[in-house]
């Protein structure tokens with residue numbers, strides 16, 4: 001076991017497991033990690049008390065939702081939305097499991113990397129969420145304090161969007177400018193892994209496992225409904241690569257599966273009145289119901305772990321839609337979470353990245369934020385390319 005796993009609590013100051021001084025003391029006793037790996041994700045409230053602050057940060061982010069008078073409007077929207085979202089989190093156990101899953105993924109990844117890539121060991125995984133604790137800032141502070149010299153920003157969104165990975169990278173750059181002004185940490189970016197073999201294998205295995213639960217004679221006709229978080233059409237229209245990269249993952253999974261099941265890519269989690277990319281997952285379910293299709297297997301294809309969008313929206317909300325529509329064989333593929341094949345995939349992706357000399361992956365160089373011309377993204381590109 002990695003020495004850092006033993007000191008797991010030491011990195012958990014923001015998660016309230018230990019007092020900050022004790023955590024600092026424990027961290028000071030650990031060896032300096034040779035490689036720091038920052039897992040970046042959206043984050044979620046751990047309980048209902050955190051829902052407002054989570055939504056407040058989210059609606060304050062112009063990379064996700066540009067709003068007029070953002071700093072004044074964001075708390076207002078967050079306050080209005082909080083009761084409804086608290087109810088949704090309560091329906092799935094009171095909070096988002098995204099941090100628990102990310103921690104488990106991180107621990108398993110750290111352990112596997114120390115074996116798989118001894119040349120870059122010891123590895124230490126940090127977690128930087130965009131809108132909930134532990135925030136990017138806390139992770140960066142800890143990395144600086146640990147004396148990390150080489151680090152990989154490893155986004156947990158396999159497909160690139162300026163509103164997700166782009167936003168996390170912009171935030172990382174801002175935090176580094178404050179907390180590491182001398183640029184002691186050498187960074188590289190690991191993102192745009194939509195077609196990564198490990199990812200495709202893990203999703204394919206999940207689908208195969210789920211298909212086994214249907215009667216054998218019905219298995220080939222089960223409709224595979226790949227569902228990804230939607231994007232506002234304004235973001236799609238400026239050329240955000242996310243829809244194409246999601247489609248790439250779907251095509252790769254279907255190739256790897258080697259099955260002839262009917263399949264379709266649909267979009268969920270639209271927010272607010274503006275136009276979003278469709279077709280909506282819920283409309284597709286209703287449509288299949290009307291056609292008399294009974295067996296629908298939903299595959300979350302842009303999330304790597306469980307949270308409100310899988311547990312509430314896909315399972316509860318759309319489970320109800322399916323029931324109303326007569327889709328009696330509506331099921332959802334289990335999320336990747338800490339599936340060993342997925343961890344193995346993450347580890348070999350990371351190992352390959354490190355072996356490439358810690359430069360950005362090259363094949364799909366991330367840092368161009370390909371869709372947008374925002375100054376903030378250009379600044380981030382310049383920062384990491386130096």
Ligand SMILES: C=CC1=C(C)c2cc3[nH]c(cc4nc(cc5[nH]c(cc1n2)c(C)c5CCC(=O)O)C(CCC(=O)O)=C4C)c(C)c3C=C
Pocket residue numbers: 042043044045058064065081085096097098157161163164229230231232235242271302303307308309
């Ligand atoms: C691929 C992942 C995601 C994309 C793309 C994405 C775009 C996006 N999201 C919003 C607004 C909200 N998203 C919310 C929750 C949420 N979003 C993602 C992922 C992506 N978002 C996740 C994993 C979660 C769940 C967090 C958790 O439970 O841990 C929410 C909060 C819930 C709600 O109020 O409905 C909002 C709001 C926009 C506007 C957007 C694209 C620009």
Ligand SMILES: [Fe+2]
Pocket residue numbers: 162166369371372373374377
């Ligand atoms: Fe951008």
Ligand SMILES: [Fe+2]
Pocket residue numbers: 229269
């Ligand atoms: Fe979202």
